[in-house]
Amino acid sequence: MNTSQQQLAEGILFTDEYQFTMAQMYFRLGLHEKPAQFDYFFRGCPDYGAHKAGFCVNAGLEWLLNWMQAARFRRPELECLRSQTGRAGTPVFSPDFLRWLEKAGNFDGLSMRAIPEGRVVHPNVPLAVVTGPLAAAQILETSLLNHLNYQTLIATKAARIRESGRGQLVIEFGTRRGHGKGVTAGARAALIGGADFSSNVGISHVLGLPPKGTHAHSMVQAFLALGMSELDAFRAFAETYPDDCVLLVDTIDSLGSGIPNAITVFEELKRKGHAPVGIRLDSGDLAHLSIEAVRMLNAAGFPETTIVLSNELDELSIWQIMTQIGQEAARNGLDADHIFRRLTYGVGTRLVTSAGDSALNGVYKLVALRQDSKWMPAMKLSDSPSKIPNPGDKRVWRLYDRRNKATADLVSTKDETPSEMPEIVLRHMTEASLQRTLHSKDLLAIEPLLEDILQEGRRKSPSPAIEEIRARRRSDMERLDPGVKRLMNPHIYHVSLSEKMWQMKQKLIAAMRAGLPHSEHQMTS
């Protein structure tokens, strides 16, 4: 793709064909500017097969908002649509519809409430609520899902990896095997969810973070091919970067060649007054090699040097490495916690592609339409009750128990305020028999989660810096029960309906099954 092709592919045509065909049909019927509400939510946390997430970390919103503000029908976009013909050979899109698109087919009329990026989020809770003209809100669907699904997927994986590494430094290394240009979004999401740094130079600079890295095997190979040695390569690298020297030790043999050569170079650096940073291990039994490396480095007088681990790492392999070190360190005369504190995790492919579950199942569903100043709830039945969305305009509340841990998310109708209720009934999303009652006095706080983000295309508050987003994640992770954060078989976090919301939904389902029009059962207020 050249630059103009890329603009075409990534602008307002970055959507599915059916959004435009539906929009034109609404235009024909005069429904295109009818106020509509769509909810974005996901139906289940990522399930990696052998393990499953108990929560997600919300991400992608800021880039979606940037995209929405820039997306416009320019001449090239209109020309594309104008050129499309159907089976009969006639144009798919008519001139009057294209004129309307040019004038009003952007997102300036849309408003949005959303849960901010970095917040811990759960299934079946609306994370973004879009209101505005039906056609524009419909056209937005594909790009909204693309932006929010992927970044939330990766921020979640990064949070799990950080938990698994017990807060040790995590560096994102995934550009080489991630999915095309999507890796810039992936790196950003990883940095929101739990990675400290990225090796990707461009996106690091865009986000105001220093990119990080060591060196590749090819550097040592090049020296060998030229008749020199691994030691020569290490020495040359150390001379160029005396205060930032991390040496990759496994090109020939980590224990037999790489680490001894690294120690020789570290001693030379030390004599010249520099502090060597550390080594990187990229193959073999990383737990065993970490222990051996610490022993050798300690014996040589380098008890503080870092050990960077890499090679297809993810939350499970990090957990395994730390467990093995925990079991074997003492037998080797070492303190496991001391080793842990020296480890840095370089995590690439399995982080930015969310290996095991490569997509978040987020959806964007029409939940209400305004007819003559009244909002009518929109429903979709399904043979699977868990796939029936929650209709209408809603509020989302997070309830914190006396330990200041989040105990449930509550989805209510828009006119309820749980903090004013002495007792809060939490209904299971689909099972009529499952409910529990919380007493206000047992709750430390009740927090509304949705914030006003966009008012008819205008930002309600400035774009947050990545540090602010990361602070939200840290704060939410602290207030999440350890059982919900568990890597395998996590405790199921409660997402509940208020009693009023539950009754309204049941009434609508019954009406729809009976074939009654929604208008007989319009939402209260």
Added chain:
Amino acid sequence: MNTSQQQLAEGILFTDEYQFTMAQMYFRLGLHEKPAQFDYFFRGCPDYGAHKAGFCVNAGLEWLLNWMQAARFRRPELECLRSQTGRAGTPVFSPDFLRWLEKAGNFDGLSMRAIPEGRVVHPNVPLAVVTGPLAAAQILETSLLNHLNYQTLIATKAARIRESGRGQLVIEFGTRRGHGKGVTAGARAALIGGADFSSNVGISHVLGLPPKGTHAHSMVQAFLALGMSELDAFRAFAETYPDDCVLLVDTIDSLGSGIPNAITVFEELKRKGHAPVGIRLDSGDLAHLSIEAVRMLNAAGFPETTIVLSNELDELSIWQIMTQIGQEAARNGLDADHIFRRLTYGVGTRLVTSAGDSALNGVYKLVALRQDSKWMPAMKLSDSPSKIPNPGDKRVWRLYDRRNKATADLVSTKDETPSEMPEIVLRHMTEASLQRTLHSKDLLAIEPLLEDILQEGRRKSPSPAIEEIRARRRSDMERLDPGVKRLMNPHIYHVSLSEKMWQMKQKLIAAMRAGLPHSEHQMTS
């Protein structure tokens, strides 16, 4: 990201930090313009867990070449690098190195031989061979891997899906859950590998293909919310698109409501002289529903209408659907082949994220360096023999048997011409005891696979249209043994070394293990 941030993130800084730190070290030592050769290859076909690919379809090269030609150090890129400081607070990159980057830190000095896009390819065969100044070839690594790994991964998945669907129409639907902007590359790769069309409007227009689509559940929901019916929705859609009408029938109940309503609308279309196109099924037992839909549509006088299937499809679920239809059609008084011919597969998430194996394990390895007019092979040992790359400059040949099926890929030294050998010894890549001998008279053809693509930054031939790339895929798929194409437990395609290549590699491994410098064992010729 705004536009200038996107340019920064996706230009020449779309690489890993260590490429620049290594390049600066080469610059310091005067090695930066030493001619080097790197090979790109992958080590194994995608392994989806329950099933595994027996081949790959090569893709991504054209977009890599476009990126290389556009990637430049402009002022913003140089400013980023200039601003980086190390632990001691001093700049990481020195002014003289940055001046060299500005002048020569692009890819205009690189040459490339490669296997063209669309060709069927196999593990451990160099798919792209880059030669040129060491520093520039090193800086290219990350972006080359990003472009080629992802598109090859997806073209491969698409080819499997096409095989599974026995050549029925496949439409790519993955933008909503793919990985950020990477989905444009994913859609292109899907269209190369086996998809006929994409629902993504922008990328379809860039590639010169019409985007395809039906409509969403939200359209029917909107009508219901406004007090109208599914039939009203279908009728309105049919009036807008009388010659292109595909109706989604599962918003309420496919058999009880959607299909009968669709038939009513089809009858109205027919009376007005239009041919209805078909229906889409998006939930439930798609095999059973397809049979029932065909029966109902046939009975109503629509024996030619298409049935589009969607809902988390991939090669296994399509195989399962077709098997079930094959078993149940006759019992329902229908011809299975007739049903198959009416099916179209809408494949999204699992295609563009390569569900089950979300990354191709492609690597980019230094294989030779020129020292005083002699090319020195570069090696990397490993405890795992399969991870030792094949050193030096090589040639790749595809051998076709008398059935005109590809029987093996042969990797030879650069001075061998297998077509001139009466007997060709094929050595296993790593196992000394495994070899077979082919006689030239038993071969229909011996085809060289690598083509000259780039000569010091200049294209050797114009960029091919997507139809040309697809034609290569079709031709190669026809010449691939059915056993290799099998969805599960495929026959292992032979990738072999020539006798001379094998001997050279063994000599180098022995020398390296003995600690001898490579110069004593430089490559012949």
